[in-house]
Amino acid sequence: MIRFLYLLPISIVSILGISQGEERVVSYNREVRPILSENCFTCHGFDKDKREADLRLDTEKGAKESAIVAGNAKASELFKRIVSRDPDEVMPPADSIYKLTPSQVETLQLWIDQGAKYEEHWAYKNLKLPAVPDFGETGAIDSFLQRTWKEYGVSPVVKADPRVLIRRLSFDLRGLPPTPEEVTAFENDHSPTEYARLVKRWTESVEHAEHQGLLWLDLVRWADSSGMVSDEPIATGHYRKYVIKAFRDNIPFDRFTREQLAGDLLPKPTWDALVASGYNRLVKTNSEAGVIEKEALHALKGEHVRSLGTVWLGATTGCAECHDHKYDPISARDYYALGAFFDDLIEVGVYQPGDRRAPIHYLHNEPVNMEKDRELSAIVESLRQELYGIDADAKEIVDWEKEFINQSNATKKKKGTVDWPWVPAALPAAKVIKGDFTITPDGRVTTAGTGELHRHSAGEFLSPDPAAGKAKGYYVEATLDPADTPELIAVQLINGAYGRVGWHQEYHSTFYWGPKDHALLKKVYPWLDPKNLVYLGDLPEAGKRVRLDIPANKIPKMPYATAGMAWLHVGGKVTWGNSGYHTDPHHTFLNGSHTSLIRYWWDLPLNRDDRNKFPTLVGSSIRMAKKDRRPIHEKVIRVAFAESKRPDSAVNLNDLLRRLALLRRHSETALVSKTGPRKTPRLLKR
Structure with missing residues (x-):
């Protein structure tokens, strides 16, 4: 369960501090890796460009090929070099800034003699429950702590008085000080079970969910504004509510993960799952002039990969954007492979000020309105597919363009106003x-x-x-x-x-x-x-x-x-x-011919800089030479052509959109994820 995740670091540290038998068992992750990372990996680690003597000590295979004889430190070249007094042989080199202490040399010797066992980084190891040591009727975590205390010959401090204890507990569980009434009640209640009852009551409170949710919101970089210079408000408030509710309900962590990374892709997603998918929209966005759309989209992909690595993998991934990671087992290929999982998202690199930042989800107070919204949205999408999915050959569209130009020219000659x-x-x-x-x-x-x-x-x-x-x-x-x-x-x-x-x-x-x-x-x-x-x-x-x-x-x-x-x-x-x-009549002709196209254009997350020119966009696109047309111009022409061929469907679509807008007039919005059209792979010439 989610809240138990915050106990894992305590238990892991306790487990790693255990020694068995009279001889100390050396842990690679806790004791050896830090020594090698600080003193050896610079020249014998991940970075192939700086690697010397073709020796890798960061992998078990590389180390045991020539430098380490498992079980025999004195026969190992690694140990011989670190204890050598020859300035031409000793490692780290005599003129290096790195030096091993006698304690570190002893640790490495003991580790090699014990078999030089490498371990995966703790972030990549499967979690499994260890055997709980027997220390009477204490809890599991206390038992591990007591065993470690005994090993180091230390004792816990005396039990805190009730006033101090309840303050510690309140700050830990709720992030708030206890009220004077709570302190007084706790001091006057001498029942041995009162502390446990207080823990249960507070862990079930909304304040506890908010306190734990705050840690998660910090991890995922939650904000209610877009960042950068514009820093406009964005609709992320309902994602915050989702996180708090998830902690309050103590939902399983695998479900918590799926709903955020791909809640919109679940079969028949719930409203909570759709709102949770807003995690993918927690990225810095820009609405400044001069920003390059494709460059901004590339930066968004980087944010997705970095966040995924930090939150779910417990590792930094940003280094691999330019080169293989120097310390973590993440290559540049891995980085872009992870980024590919987010390529299906509808995203916009550059917004206009005040943009509603679709895709968005509308939330209603009444469940019946939520269902009506879902039904109308499905009908609208179906009608759009039917209307704009019209199949026409190139000649038919060209003929329609000529007819459009003739009508447009005729309206220019009309006098007066409309x-x-x-x-x-x-x-x-x-x-x-x-x-x-x-x-x-x-x-x-x-x-x-x-x-x-x-x-x-x-x-x-x-x-x-x-x-x-x-x-x-x-x-x-x-x-x-x-x-x-x-x-x-x-x-x-x-x-x-x-x-x-x-x-x-x-x-x-x-x-x-x-x-x-x-x-x-x-x-x-x-x-x-x-x-x-x-x-x-x-x-x-x-x-x-x-x-x-x-x-x-x-x-x-x-x-x-x-x-x-x-x-x-x-x-x-x-x-x-x-x-x-x-x-003038000409303006009316351009707009009146494409009433639903205006709304359709606003829904396109493309070429937003052109949207204020829309009243003449259809005409200018048609009059433009084919060699000068961009894909968006062709899109506008095809949509306008489809509406001219199916005017009844266009009217029905506008009516449905109006009804949907009326239904949503008192709703609240939330940024959500949505899958866009499949992207075409680009193969660049050598």
Whole structure:
């Protein structure tokens, strides 16, 4: 069981300190290896480039070929050299910084005479329970300790008083001091079984699980931010909860291992197993400009191998990234073979600021919603495979590209503007500053009390549509409740620049309908700039769905592009419909032809630098000469072609994605592992 692992170092040290019989039995791992490692392995060890006399003392085979005669130290060349007084023969050499002490020479002689038995490093040996020495009715660990104490002629200190004892126990088991009440109760209870009861109670507590889990989280390099300069928050909180729960439930260590390394690959994985697979996502990631994607992915592989070696093998593996390990039996081939186990992971070398960092798992408070999420996700994946797995010959795609270009050219000649719904009526998530917020099939319903200006926004997001910054005016659809009519309604355009810690520049233009001199508009809010208030008319008629326009000539000039929208009102109830902007017909053609492609593109962990150019990406990819196209351009074209051939499937997919987004609007996220497409081996020319 997991918690017993933390007792292993104590028992191993005790076992290794045992001597049997009158003659001391020399342990290679405990006594001989440190001597050879410090004084001999530099010239006669793992490093073949520095090895001298073609002699290896780090392996039994190499040592016994010529240097050691097992059972006879005086006949062994190794022993002759270390006791020689000839400066040309003695080892270590006379001019070396290394010198053997008489005690070390005696240890080596005794070890050779006893057969010069090599041992595997303790990290690679199979664990097996030793025979417990008989020292009365003490526990197993105490028996080993008492035997070693007896060997060295030492005695344990006197028994601690209750106050000291309970403090030691509390810090060991919980990492916390005991409360005054616990100390008093322990001092007043003289029952011989009270200590054991206290141990049992505390080892079953959540504080004990948190204390033990902290050690594990340190080992696996857990953090709730991405590291590097950007150091953005990442969804690793549920992995931490998983670790604490695992220690609390005392699950078997083999299961604990499988769920973390490959929880997503288990047949019908549980939610815990999926969250546990987030272990593979505990790596430093980058979102800085100038980082090379492939170089960053190579660094991620190194993190996986190093962590696996440290946590599960008890050995360092990083040295073998460049050369065979100098001390541990790990070659460069072993290093990259270990790394190959992680090649199936979907990983991204370079993220954009604010990226959601898929793949992620959504966790719901209600089990029924968890099952709905699983069912809808499976249907979406199946429909995607059906839609985008369309088989078409090259000529058919070329003909479609020509047709696309002809239609695109035709729209460029059209005059005027058209409406483009930037924020749809059924927005799946929003941030409410004050008031209530619900979603219906007709739109977003907000309810607000009187005497305060209430605001909700479509999240603060990086401009998902660059054309919004070049809009020729904006519009919003709204329905005022006749039974609960607001005093004032308003729409905000959010302009800003997004940095590594969020918005470092943010500006708001507020357009309102209602009383021109409403007192609340003069009140100071962090998201309301009185200098950028624009009055656009009276409150619209209640009970009717109305369209409210924001003309381009009424929009104040801002130093940054428009990146979002927000909706405000004082009192009453409002149902907000589509919100968007006026744009040219050509932009509408490019976007309207590929509604689900936008979402599909955001799911691709590739070429994130291009995603802000997406409104024209399809057109530019098609117009690009074939010799200049990258794989991602071909991917975009194939996806757009598939949607044009199966528009009904594309509509169904969008509907399912909308339902899934609505279901997930109150869920929490966790980074998880997921297998990606099989990678093609690359053979480089000599």
